[in-house]
Amino acid sequence: xxxxxxxxxxxxxxxxxxxxxxxxxxxxxxxxxxxxxxxxxxxxxxxxxxxxxxxxxxxxxxxxxxxxxxxxxxxxxxxxxxxxxxxxxxxxxxxxxxxxxxxxxxxxxxxxxxxxxxxxxxxxxxxxxxxxxxxxxxxxxxxxxxxxxxxxxxxxxxxxxxxxxxxxxxxxxxxxxxxxxxxxxxxxxxxxxxxxxxxxxxxxxxxxxxxxxxxxxxxxxxxxxxxxxxxxxxxxxxxxxxxxxxxxxxxxxxxxxxxxxxxxxxxxxxxxxxxxxxxxxxxxxxxxxxxxxxxxxxxxxx
Numbered sequence: 001x002x003x004x005x006x007x008x009x010x011x012x013x014x015x016x017x018x019x020x021x022x023x024x025x026x027x028x029x030x031x032x033x034x035x036x037x038x039x040x041x042x043x044x045x046x047x048x049x050x051x052x053x054x055x056x057x058x059x060x061x062x063x064x065x066x067x068x069x070x071x072x073x074x075x076x077x078x079x080x081x082x083x084x085x086x087x088x089x090x091x092x093x094x095x096x097x098x099x100x101x102x103x104x105x106x107x108x109x110x111x112x113x114x115x116x117x118x119x120x121x122x123x124x125x126x127x128x129x130x131x132x133x134x135x136x137x138x139x140x141x142x143x144x145x146x147x148x149x150x151x152x153x154x155x156x157x158x159x160x161x162x163x164x165x166x167x168x169x170x171x172x173x174x175x176x177x178x179x180x181x182x183x184x185x186x187x188x189x190x191x192x193x194x195x196x197x198x199x200x201x202x203x204x205x206x207x208x209x210x211x212x213x214x215x216x217x218x219x220x221x222x223x224x225x226x227x228x229x230x231x232x233x234x235x236x237x238x239x240x241x242x243x244x245x246x247x248x249x250x251x252x253x254x255x256x257x258x259x260x261x262x263x264x265x266x267x268x269x270x271x272x273x274x275x276x277x278x279x280x281x282x283x284x285x286x287x288x289x290x291x292x293x294x295x296x297x298x299x300x301x302x
Contacts, residue, residue, distance in 0.1 A: 034084040034147040037140060038073055039133055041153035042093035043126045048154065048177035048184045052201055053208040062210045063282040066107050068269070069207040072262035074112070076199075077150055080173075087146055089113045092133055094126035106284040111258060134161035141168035150175055151193070154185035162192045175199060206266045209281055225276050227289040233272050234293025240271075241294075242301060250298060257295060268294055 046064065047057040054062040070089055077086065091107055091114065098117045100108065108115040116136070118128035133153070138161070140146045149165055151158065152175045162172045174193040176185045178200045190196060225233075241264075242250060253264075260268065272290050273279055280286050 034081070035087050035145065036077060036081045036084045036148040036150060037087040037146045038077055038089045038150040039137065039152065040070075040073070040089065040091050041129060041133065041151075041155065041158070042091055043129065044153045044155065044184075045177065048179065049204045049208055052178055052180060053204050054210040056210075060211075062208050064103075065207040065209075065281055065287075066103070067110055067284045067287055068262075068265060069204070070107070070110060070113060071259050071265055072203065072207070073150075073152075074259055075256075075262045076203075078256075078259075081148055084148060086112060087140070090133075090136055091115045092118065092129045094118045094129060110284075130155060130157040130161065133158060134164060137161045137170075137172075138164040138168065141165040141170035144169070146170055148173060152176075154189065156186035156188050159186075159188050159192050162189070166192075166194070171195075173197070177204070206262075206269075225278055225286070227286065230272065230276070230280070230286045230289040231293035231296075233275050234268070234290040234295075235297035236275070236293075237268055237271050238294040238297035242298065247301075250302060253298070254302060257299070258291070260291065260294075265291075 046059050049064075050059065050062055051057050056062065070091075074086060074089065089112055093104060093115065095101055095104060095117045096119070098119060100115070100117065104115055104117070107113060116129075116132045118126050118132060133151075137149055137151075141149070141164070147170060149170050149172045151162065151172055154176060162174075165172050171194045172192075173195045174185070174189065174197070176196065176198045178198055253260075268290065269280060269287070280290065
């Protein structure tokens with residue numbers, strides 16, 4: 001039979017073993033990077049940003065450079081969550097019979113973007129989008145796939161999605177769009193989230209353009225450049241960029257590949273349009289070729 005000393009020794013051994021396991025577990029947790037995802041209610045974004053920049057919520061009245069805007073959102077999140085990695089951007093929109101439009105297909109083809117579609121009713125109102133957001137938020141939080149969720153939306157129906165994610169330990173950060181007057185987000189949603197931020201007019205202006213009767217690039221009569229032409233232009237601008245900025249700036253830029261910081265991306269677009277005498281707004285295939293050419297040249301110089 002074990003005496004009291006033997007019992008005490010065995011207890012200490014079990015405590016030591018438990019402490020050792022806890023230390024190993026905490027060490028593994030410390031090595032695991034935090035992860036964030038961005039959840040965009042496209043209906044809210046189009047309406048609020050359209051009104052802010054162009055004065056109308058009507059989608060048909062303006063063009064949205066979704067690729068450029070999504071890159072800017074990713075860049076902003078990277079700045080805020082400096083020690084975290086991006087899981088992906090979830091883009092929630094509506095479509096009749098859940099059949100992608102050409103614009104939605106272009107967005108779905110972007111890297112790190114997942115398009116999720118609800119229905120559009122006869123009045124062009126989204127149906128089922130809030131439940132999609134809630135399902136993804138809850139599932140990712142429950143499985144510890146994300147530690148932080150950026151939610152861009154304003155509907156009070158999103159409160160339950162926020163509560164669900166928080167119940168599984170995720171923090172939810174609400175990003176809103178500046179309203180010309182009043183508010184465009186429900187108070188209960190503002191009260192429920194962990195943090196709030198507002199993206200202003202200057203953030204959205206580069207990515208929304210009110211439509212004219214004819215596209216601006218038709219006014220010059222310039223033919224549409226080929227992808228190779230645009231790729232070569234991107235490489236040429238990269239050479240100029242490197243000559244002006246130097247290798248130190250290149251070393252700082254490379255870890256962000258394939259994304260460019262929003263100011264650099266906008267400068268690349270403006271300079272390319274000047275050299276090509278052609279607008280690349282709303283033309284995701286040419287914008288992608290431009291960035292590919294830019295990055296390919298820089299990466300060969302490292």
